[in-house]
Amino acid sequence: MTCKILSFSASALVLTTSIAFAQTEIQWWHAMGGTNGERVDKIAADFNASQSDYKVVPTYKGNYTETMTAAVAAFRAKEHPHLVQVFEVGTATLMAAKGAIYPVEKLMADAGEPFDKSDYLPAVISYYQTPDGELLSMPFNSSTPVLWYNADALKAAGVEVPKTWDDMKTAAQALVDSGMDCGFSFGWQSWVMIENYSAWHNMAMGTKENGFAGFDTEFEFNNEAVENRLADIAEMGKNKLFKYGGRRGDSLPMFTNGECGMWMNSSAYYGSIKSQAKFEFGQTMLPLDTAVASAPQNSVIGGATLWALAGHDAEEYKGLAKFLTYLSSAEVQAWWHQETGYVPITTAAYELSKTQGFYDQNPGTDTAIQQLSLNTPTPNSRGLRFGNFVQVRDVINEELEALWAGDKTAKEALDAAVSRGNDLLRKFERTAN
Structure with missing residues (x-):
């Protein structure tokens, strides 16, 4: 009887381990400390609980400058994460890092993940597009003063x-x-x-x-x-x-x-x-x-976007694409916006926040959105791209x-x-x- 129990336990352990190994890990380095770091952990945990194929592992790497520096060093050592959070003023630096980035719009297309740029607030994504309109990184925590x-x-x-x-x-x-x-x-x-x-x-x-x-x-x-x-x-x-x-x-x-x-x-x-x-x-x-x-x-916006780094396997990028879809969903973005004060990156998240009565209950919390959307951005007000x-x-x-x-x-x-x-x-x- 004892032997049978031990045998069953060992089998269960092997089965559990096999399931764990079957999950494809996605490493996400970020710069969100304190309470916002806990919110990042929740987003990752909720995504992980929503499916069994992929596991997003968020890691706090210090402030914005420290996180970008760590990612660049890790890329050179070929020990880089799949996803890194970089503040807006690092955009030109990453664009110039030849071969280091995997443009998010291309990533989504290659992974076969549905993606429509028109879903995102123009004032947010315009900062992170090439002159041809290709979106380089996924907006995440965008704000304005x-x-x-x-x-x-x-x-x-x-x-x-x-x-x-x-x-x-x-x-x-x-x-x-x-x-x-x-x-x-x-x-x-x-x-x-x-x-x-x-x-x-x-x-x-x-x-x-x-x-x-x-x-x-x-x-x-x-x-x-x-x-x-x-x-x-x-x-x-x-x-x-x-x-x-x-x-x-x-x-x-x-x-x-x-x-x-x-x-x-x-x-x-x-x-x-x-x-x-x-x-x-x-x-x-x-x-x-x-x-x-x-x-x-x-x-103009501040905050940061999420950059995919090149050099990983296609299956891992497929999981990353699914996570980015989850991250951009109206429910997740509305929650993130209402908890933090960051701008909802999609029109759907903004509309959901309205429907939920958030702006009625918290007057002024749509000020940032109103400022960013006040007029069509000009070459003077689109943003900055300085090295x-x-x-x-x-x-x-x-x-x-x-x-x-x-x-x-x-x-x-x-x-x-x-x-x-x-x-x-x-x-x-x-x-x-």
């Missing part, structure tokens, strides 16, 4: 939610006068105050359609409009109307703890603000600089920090950022050609 505001503080200060930069100054002064430590702050300052400020006012950040039309592009954001806006912000900093709080999301606590009444940063901070703020808050569109434009154009832009953003950060510290004027900081940035563009151009 918005103006977050402390509704209780604005009410107490007796001012309306700002719509223009003149309104921003008025509201910031009223907030400080009412006892707040600062009027406003922002994070990801290159993205918010140069990249999106330029697109919002339909101004080019660089030549060659912001790099989309060729690597031989040059920066031109050291123009009078950007200079005047940044100079005015620096002046406001002298009276606490503005307070700089760091390069990425470091200044979030300044908003959620009630130190600053307004904050410009990604719509994807919705989940964090909702869990941390002890006051009524809202989000609205970026302020318009009426000295530059009479109406806004559209904002070495991760390093260029570091340069912009350094120069703007010198401005906020009072060590440089806005003109000096911008001229230096453009000069140093162009050097990095030329370096990239030499390696890409």
Whole structure:
């Protein structure tokens, strides 16, 4: 009797092991830490539970820069994952990595997986298409900067939610006068105050359609409009109307703890603000600089997409294609959007969120979608495709920090950022050609 039981157990173990081995693993490297990392794990786990042929294995590899660097190094060592999450400013770098990527549109076609680009929001996929319209990577966590505001503080200060930069100054002064430590702050300052400020006012950040039309592009954001806006912000900093709080999301606590009444940063901070703020808050569109434009154009996205890396087996890519279909489904995308504040990447997910009453129950949570879809993107507002832009953003950060510290004027900081940035563009151009 004992022998029979042991024999049966061994057989069961062999059977279980065979089933496990039959599953094709898909390695997914990502940059989502904390709560969003748990959400990524849930998406993968739910897909794995939905079928038995494939198993997606998500792995957190650090922040965006660290994840992209790790993927490039792993590709050279031929130990790379099937899928890697790369932030939007890494697009040109991956495009120039010859033989490294498997364009997602081609992957879906080769795998026989149904795929229709018209299902995706134009403002999202246009950033990641070739000049011929081929989609290179799968949109996943796309966001855009918005103006977050402390509704209780604005009410107490007796001012309306700002719509223009003149309104921003008025509201910031009223907030400080009412006892707040600062009027406003922002994070990801290159993205918010140069990249999106330029697109919002339909101004080019660089030549060659912001790099989309060729690597031989040059920066031109050291123009009078950007200079005047940044100079005015620096002046406001002298009276606490503005307070700089760091390069990425470091200044979030300044908003959620009630130190600053307004904050410009990604719509994807919705989940964090909702869990941390002890006051009524809202989000609205970026302020318009009426000295530059009479109406806004559209904002551009941030966040990241998922890139398939070349060099794996066809069966593995078939599983990857099925996972990308699952990831883009209306139900998954609506859940991800509502949990995080990232933009739903498909029209169906947006419509489902409407039907579910999410925007009625959470006013303002469709602000990012409205900003991105405000007008048909122009060559100035489609997005950016600059090589070495991760390093260029570091340069912009350094120069703007010198401005906020009072060590440089806005003109000096911008001229230096453009000069140093162009050097990095030329370096990239030499390696890409």
